[in-house]
Amino acid sequence: MYEIRLHSRGGQGGVTAAKMIAHAAILDGKYATASPFYGAERRGAAVVSFIRIDDAPIRIYSQIRNPDLVIVLDASVMETVDVLQGIKPGGTVLINSPHPVDMQGHAVSYVDLTAIALSLGLVIAGSPILNTPLVGAMAKLGLVSVESARLAIREAFGDERNVQAAEKAYEELKA
Amino acid sequence: MLMVATGNKAVATAVKDARPVVVAAYPITPQTEIVEQIANFVESGEMEARYIPVESEHSSMAACIGAAATGVRAFTATSSHGLVYMCEMLHWAAGARLPIVMANANRALGPGWNIWAEHSDSLSMRDTGWLQVYVGSVQEAYDATLMAFRIAEHDDVLLPVMVNLDGFTLTHIMQQMETVELGDFLPPCTVPHAIDTANPGGYGTLTPPTEHFKFRWDIERAMRDSVGVIRETEAEFARRFGRQYAPVEEYRCEDADVVIVAMGTLGKEAEVAADVLRNEGIRAGSARIRWFRPFPAIDFGDADVVVIDRDYSFGSGGILAHELKAAGMAPYSVIAGIGGQEVTYDDIAGFVRNRIPGGEYWFGVSD
Incomplete structure (x- = not known):
């Protein structure tokens, strides 16, 4: 089982990101669960979502304690949240950032999702759309196939610029 | 058809496929997405049901009772405080032997205010005469809701069924789900004692001490008979759609x-x-x-x-x-x-x- 914890802020589309990633994995023939943690979140608060991907039906409903991958959609959450908490030895971090970030020796991939969204004019209510380019980055990491990523994005959003954003993130992701 | 759905969407999709004639509901966290989805289905024409937005859960169940008493399929969904608010009507639904199906998103009762999973809400309705099933996955939420209609409406049962799913832990998580082509798995709803204006009769009238216990025993007899109906329905579901369930x-x-x-x-x-x-x-x-x-x-x-x-x-x-x-x-x-x-x-x-x-x-x- 591959376990992903996604850190973002309320309103950044973290829940939909988790759904699209799970959907893409399911289209690849795997089993997946996307489970946002619902607390007393408000727009702008630090929030967390969980994604599990496996070859067998998933029977675990509790939160992910030891993720294989930590995604940081908004680096500012690191001021208040220990995003590395419980990460597996050898676990990796994917961060929305224009430059590499030191993550206590963990392997880090980075891509500027915000710049990609802004360059394509993908903005809702003043906030850049980060989740669709994120799905492209997941494909680059090999967690979902490119074709399934495209399908999952198109199912969630009609605007083809979202697929373009994912393709751009796929090209620009650096490890 | 393969879908990615929340537990709530799974229930709403099953209800769409079961084609009830009346849905009467009042929103409450974490169930709201169920009735929102159904309202969307009705609005878009994907469902032909009459959607009745009511002012409380007591009224949503009362409306379902009225609908089912005319012999049609009726559905509602609720959670926690909504469920206990309709408590009185739950007894009336079972006592009147009406095959209503309800989804309940299991949630704690206040105070303090808590919107998360707990089974105290439905278990406090244990003795109302409703059948209760508890599901453990998005797929099962869909499948159990479909089966609930067939079980409730079976001639040997004619009792309401409550489909319970854990608030947030299941209502709000997303998994894959296969919908089914129902075919004749769910025959048209028939209520043998439905209101017939050509043959007027009294409903819910005074029942004296010499009679009341007979009606209560009849509920228990139907509960006992439902054991076999559940097994037969789950076996038939497995035969047609390939997914196996047991009590x-x-x-x-x-x-x-x-x-x-x-x-x-x-x-x-x-x-x-x-x-x-x-x-x-x-x-x-x-x-x-x-x-x-x-x-x-x-x-x-x-x-x-x-x-x-x-x-x-x-x-x-x-x-x-x-x-x-x-x-x-x-x-x-x-x-x-x-x-x-x-x-x-x-x-x-x-x-x-x-x-x-x-x-x-x-x-x-x-x-």
């Missing part, structure tokens, strides 16, 4: 020295706990109670039993634990998951390792 989902119980009994998502998590324990050499199994009413016949031989209650009867004990005690067992009663309390498979494995037959343990309190 109790047993996992690695055959040779088990200890069996974990739970309901809902904790019952699925318990399967993983059984795997963890087996890897340590402890022969554990999991028995997930799906149908709580009618309560299934269970027998785990000489195995120890660890029962997890996401509920409590104050002054007495865990409600599921009581059922096992009534079946002659001396379970280790664990109270865990109250108000959405986080419980992992490792925690459950710990309950099993530390079990004291006949004892009670409140997770997070007793230590």
Whole structure:
């Protein structure tokens, strides 16, 4: 089982990101669960979502304690949240950032999702759309196939610029 | 068709496929997405039902009672405070022998205000005469809702069915789900005692002490008959659509020295706990109670039993634990998951390792 914890802020589309990633994995023939943690979140608060991907039906409903991958959609959450908490030895971090970030020796991939969204004019209510380019980055990491990523994005959003954003993130992701 | 859906969307999709004539509902967290989706289906023309937005849950059940009394399929959904607010009408629905189906998103009752998973809401409605099923996955939420209509409307049952799914833990998580082509799996709803304006009669009239007990015994007779109807329906569902269900989902119980009994998502998590324990050499199994009413016949031989209650009867004990005690067992009663309390498979494995037959343990309190 591959376990992903996604850190973002309320309103950044973290829940939909988790759904699209799970959907893409399911289209690849795997089993997946996307489970946002619902607390007393408000727009702008630090929030967390969980994604599990496996070859067998998933029977675990509790939160992910030891993720294989930590995604940081908004680096500012690191001021208040220990995003590395419980990460597996050898676990990796994917961060929305224009430059590499030191993550206590963990392997880090980075891509500027915000710049990609802004360059394509993908903005809702003043906030850049980060989740669709994120799905492209997941494909680059090999967690979902490119074709399934495209399908999952198109199912969630009609605007083809979202697929373009994912393709751009796929090209620009650096490890 | 393959979909990715939340537990709520699974229920709404099953209701669309079951084609009720009337849906009357009032929104409440974490159920709201169910009735929102159904309202969308009706608005878009995907569903032909009459959607009645009412001013309270008491009225939503009253509207369903009125609809079902005319002989048509009726559905509603609620949760927690909404469920207990319609308590009076739950008794009327069962007493009038109306095959209404309701989804309940299991949620704690206040105060303090808590919107997370707990089974106290539905279990406090235990004695209303409703059948109750508890589901453990998005797919099962869809499948059980479809089967609920067929079971409720069966001539030998004619009792309402409550489909329970854990608030947030299941209502708001997304998994894959296959919808089915129903065909004639769900025949048109017929209520033999439906209101017939050509043949007027009285409904819910004064029933004297010489008669009332006969009607109550008739509910119990239908409950007993429903055991066979549930089995037949689940077998027919498996034959047509390939997915197998049973009143109790047993996992690695055959040779088990200890069996974990739970309901809902904790019952699925318990399967993983059984795997963890087996890897340590402890022969554990999991028995997930799906149908709580009618309560299934269970027998785990000489195995120890660890029962997890996401509920409590104050002054007495865990409600599921009581059922096992009534079946002659001396379970280790664990109270865990109250108000959405986080419980992992490792925690459950710990309950099993530390079990004291006949004892009670409140997770997070007793230590």
